Amino acid sequence: MPSALINVPAKAKRGDIIEIKTLMSHIMETGYRHMASGEIVPRDIITSFTCRYNGSEIFRADLFPAIAANPFIAFFTTATASGKFEFEWIGDNGFSETASASITVE
Amino acid sequence: MHRLPQSTRRHFLGLAGGAAVAGAVPIVTLRPAESTPAMLASAINNVTQGVLVRTGKVKLDVPPLVENGNTVPMTVSVDNPMTAENHVRSIHVFNEKNPQPNVGNFHLGPLAGRAQVSTRIRLADSQKIVAIAKLSDGSFWSASIDIIVTLAACTEEVI
Numbered sequence: 001m002p003s004a005l006i007n008v009p010a011k012a013k014r015g016d017i018i019e020i021k022t023l024m025s026h027i028m029e030t031g032y033r034h035m036a037s038g039e040i041v042p043r044d045i046i047t048s049f050t051c052r053y054n055g056s057e058i059f060r061a062d063l064f065p066a067i068a069a070n071p072f073i074a075f076f077t078t079a080t081a082s083g084k085f086e087f088e089w090i091g092d093n094g095f096s097e098t099a100s101a102s103i104t105v106e
Numbered sequence: 107m108h109r110l111p112q113s114t115r116r117h118f119l120g121l122a123g124g125a126a127v128a129g130a131v132p133i134v135t136l137r138p139a140e141s142t143p144a145m146l147a148s149a150i151n152n153v154t155q156g157v158l159v160r161t162g163k164v165k166l167d168v169p170p171l172v173e174n175g176n177t178v179p180m181t182v183s184v185d186n187p188m189t190a191e192n193h194v195r196s197i198h199v200f201n202e203k204n205p206q207p208n209v210g211n212f213h214l215g216p217l218a219g220r221a222q223v224s225t226r227i228r229l230a231d232s233q234k235i236v237a238i239a240k241l242s243d244g245s246f247w248s249a250s251i252d253i254i255v256t257l258a259a260c261t262e263e264v265i
Contacts, residue, residue: 059215064206066204068225075222
């Protein structure tokens with residue numbers, strides 16, 4: 001089941017500034033909530049998000065419990081060459097997901 | 107059970123009072139964690155390492171009145187060119203009253219084209235949000251905004 005949604009323009013002109021939108025399905029449990037029995041619900045969040053464009057890192061984010069569930073992150077980059085965007089989410093309890101999207105630059 | 111010989115009413119009341127005081131202490135420590143302005147200041151200092159933070163350049167877009175603190179859309183943009191010599195290196199967002207002062211750190215590069223990041227955040231209370239941008243020349247710029255939250259995040263119980 002794909003748990004990530006990526007929005008990257010399929011085509012762009014060289015030098016264009018393009019917006020990349022990402023959404024990852026994740027509970028982002030803060031570690032500050034209690035169950036009715038009084039126990040704390042253990043923290044389970046995504047701690048890091050990285051985007052690489054043809055192998056080089058263009059954007060990275062450190063996330064904290066204050067990021068809402070199903071983290072949505074949107075940012076910009078310059079279209080320099082046709083190729084691939086690779087996205088990686090890393091989190092608590094060994095969470096690790098990747099996704100990719102390709103772009104044609106004319 | 108051994109019964110104390112001098113077990114008087116006064117003695118009993120003294121014991122009961124002591125127990126009440128002892129019971130009150132954990133109630134105080136069980137208050138939900140909340141970051142204080144001091145924690146906010148130290149979190150900011152961790153990023154800036156004591157460099158003066160100037161106001162300006164940064165624009166923080168958050169609705170001033172939020173109904174649901176569980177998902178609050180937030181956009182931070184920095185009015186600065188993105189060239190190899192002069193660009194925004196990172197954007198850091200902090201809050202005043204969530205259990206932790208950090209919200210997120212976003213690292214950009216000269217190829218970002220536009221220094222703008224959008225995400226959705228949680229707010230546990232009506233409070234101040236601070237965004238700080240670090241530029242490639244080492245200077246820091248900030249913006250802050252006060253937000254009113256009617257339904258707080260983080261505090262509800264899980265059934």
